[in-house]
Amino acid sequence: MSRTASKDIATRQKDVLKKLDAHTVEIVKWHFDPKTGSPFWLDWAKKAGWDPRKQVKCYADLDKFGNFQDEWLRGGPVRKWVPKGLAKEPVYVFETGGSTGVPKSRIQINDFRIDYEMFSETLPDKHFPKGADWISIGPSGPRRLRLAVEHLAQHRGGICFMVDLDPRWVIKLIKWGEMAMMERYKTHVIDQALTLLKAHPNIQCIFTTPKLLEALCEKVSLKKLGIKGIFCGGTEMTPQFCRFAVEELLDGVYFAPTYGNTLMGLAVHKPLSASDGYAIVYYPPTPRAMIEVVDPDNPSRIVDYGQTGRVRLTTLTRETFIPRFLERDECEREKPHALYPWDGVRNVRPFNRFSTSVVEGVY
Template structure:
């Protein structure tokens, strides 16, 4: 291993302590997660004793996404949290069995932390929200609703099934896809026309574009936009800031069900609209690794595959190789740990990825 995804010493110590705490929890016979207890029973080493630092997590090898497909889902619920109400969120799933992740409070914690990064001037407390993103088994719908509630607002939601959109694209039914997108946008327009109190919104990049083809955000009273859910290019970033926002705040994010939510680096013209994200340390770590040697973190500025490690009491997922690539980014003042620049579909898989409107 050529290095880890951080430089700030205080944060490194805090991360190592967090790693020890999370490993102790998930591998303890009293509080542990059935999946990991079973996993440990087949090891000839004891994770609780031998995992002392973040680097030690390499001993687990890469987390296999197949482990998250299919049941029993309760094998992922830590015994220490088994008495709590459990959610299950799914990712992907337009064909075959989707990956699923259990959640209890993580989505609330992630979005409460994210809330701290939103400027109140543009995302006023008490303002209502429009959630213009996927509904159904996705975490995003509940998470944005919680964000709104946490900030004293109410979230208005639309129905959007991204799996149907992907099927339409695969069937070549582009006109039907456009009609479905129009149906989703119609729902959003109805909400905005009927409820003056909506000042903040979440939207995927494509739905944000489509909404702005129909209305002016300024005239609709929107002052803050939280945007994410799919790949965002630097050119889209610029286009959104210069032509769609009309003075509203633009908060691009990178998130998924398995990680949580990565926040963007505050806008700096010197970045030429590159989209730079920092993970919610120490609850998750994002690294950029050599695709052919995934334990090797690439140098700053170099391109590699995104590797995710999630470290919460609800979910332990070491060394998961995402289907994304990015450049490794230096820490910044606000986030003194490694970030990622311009996340996009991993080029070796690019031909098989269908993103659709969501």
């Protein structure tokens, strides 16, 4: 920070974008080189009739791909996504969605480690002490969170305890109207977490979801249990939730909200502040992934700062190339920040055009 503090944000943003262009060219070359590229993208290029290696000269040129279709990620063979240049490496497959139907899959080798190591650099040591143990209370199973949070803990010199929650089961219970059963399941998860928290005094850091954090704080004071930092994510968070967490749940325990998913990786948050209404502003892990805010009716147009639009994701790693993927979220475009001199996103929430309602009866 101190090394770059002398440069103004605009200059630093230019540097970042320059690096992004170079990174884009390198990643496209890798994925479309017959020796290193994945079967999916090599096949795609054959059908498309143009060679991305020749035509992609900067990040903006990725518009030539059109929008990535999430259906491409459903079903097998999943090895079509493994780049030939990494074919000898052990491959993980992580899933997203899947409450009904076939989940989307992303193969990974080391990306989750790299993403979480980068994220680790943004965590304050005072609140996430090196050497402290962690507990992850939330979705595991086929999700990358399970390995990613554990790696984060290990990277910081800790050991990660685990309590699993199956969100697909929770969604089914809600659909069936089994609210009491859902509560019992939540209690079952929290009870396990409390047992571990009370039995292992070196647990000082928690990863959990907003709902589970609320449930946990109904039972105990995390501060009294020795918790110093909460890393929270997995589902949508509002500024009101963050304010509630800071003002009423956590007794001063540091709160780090995140936005991430299996396809992108992990976005880091601007420090929360009451002065800007606890705005939740995330910055993507540029250049490995970009989050942009686009006009829903013209997804190649990025909206102005402060304007609302749909989230568009681009992932650019040697393991995964996902250009121009339209997420099911909306948000406002945010200006670069001193800590993160590139575009961010403010107050991410579900894309409102997907909401529907049908009413029968006088209510």
